[in-house]
Ligand SMILES: Nc1nc2c(ncn2[C@@H]2O[C@H](COP(=O)(O)O)[C@@H](O)[C@H]2O)c(=O)[nH]1
């Protein structure tokens with residue numbers, strides 16, 4: 001007769017797990033589990049065994065077919081995850097797109113509908129920045145019983161942070177752009193110590209670098225405070241701020257590749273499974289890495305701008321106004337669903353401040369979530385696919401934008417693909433969210449210097 005692997009989880013402390021092998025024909029499975037659990041967790045008091053969802057396994061019961069995990073308790077009630085809902089072969093949830101005037105590509109809606117038809121999907125919402133991805137759409141939030149890693153995508157932990165730099169800007173955009181040097185080279189500070197502050201280990205050379213694609217560090221002026229932000233009284237008209245958009249620099253891609261290399265192109269990790277726990281541990285570390293990276297980029301930019309011998313502008317303490325990861329999954333406590341966000345900003349806990357960038361040549365916004373929608377747009381969203389931005393382009397676009405800002409980008413392809421025209425109209429995207437009661441635009445930001453990459457940086 002065969003046997004099966006069974007993961008035992010301590011009901012009182014889910015981080016304590018142990019895997020045992022149980023013969024398929026064992027008729028004393030309850031006693032075996034408790035014997036092994038008492039031994040492995042060194043507790044004679046263990047007396048009850050629960051199946052996923054909290055059904056108790058009795059002394060005379062066999063293990064139901066397909067059981068891979070049980071929770072062992074000293075008598076207290078079950079604390080594990082809820083039972084998954086019935087598998088739905090029938091109705092997929094309706095797809096909602098939170099947009100009135102924003103351009104929405106039909107392919108993106110088709111992609112959302114395909115996602116809604118996947119097993120165990122409960123809620124599918126497109127934001128006004130919704131646009132097609134290579135397989136799954138970008139600009140959406142998807143709630144499911146378990147986790148589909150491919151719906152979070154490869155740049156786990158990518159996000160946008162906003163920092164306050166100075167009460168007002170003194171130098172011209174060109175002068176500030178010239179000061180942003182060395183940002184693509186490894187940071188020479190104590191990388192281990194920096195990562196330790198985020199509960200991470202390592203000495204990663206790419207820590208503190210922006211990366212390629214549409215990642216950027218952008219100096220911006222406060223063009224207008226549309227509504228006062230009481231939590232940040234320094235945020236006044238004319239203040240100099242920094243927007244940083246960057247992710248986990250290849251770490252998220254490795255985590256996704258590990259999942260898809262097992263055979264399935266869109267693997268599903270069931271609630272309560274050890275596979276899901278393992279994925280979430282790595283995912284959470286990538287999210288923290290992204291945050292550590294954005295903070296270090298901000299620290300480096302500030303060091304470039306306010307050098308010690310520059311008496312004209314005194315370096316204020318770096319103040320973080322907002323930091324939101326838009327590629328991540330979280331377990332929602334209210335209904336135990338896993339909310340996947342691929343290019344969507346979580347808007348809870350309220351009151352949340354959320355940066356919403358437009359493009360290198362348009363305004364960006366700081367939004368306040370109103371608490372009515374759990375997710376918001378994470379930017380303007382692409383209007384045209386990257387490949388289309390090369391059509392009819394005979395020359396590289398100018399490095400000075402229509403708003404008078406400077407672009408530091410010595411990569412011709414990026415200069416073309418990231419043109420402001422590649423993106424939807426940010427004003428419409430923001431207005432849609434305001435009219436639908438999702439968010440309020442608090443601060444309007446004017447780009448001053450958009451830093452992408454200097455020559456030969458070779459960023460991923
Ligand atoms: N202010 C700027 N915004 C930009 C720039 N390049 C892109 N963008 C916006 O950021 C989001 C990020 O999208 P993601 O899906 O890659 O995370 C994008 O939708 C644009 O609206 C820029 O240089 N400056």
Ligand SMILES: [Mn+2]
Pocket residue numbers: 158159245246247326
């Ligand atoms: Mn991003």
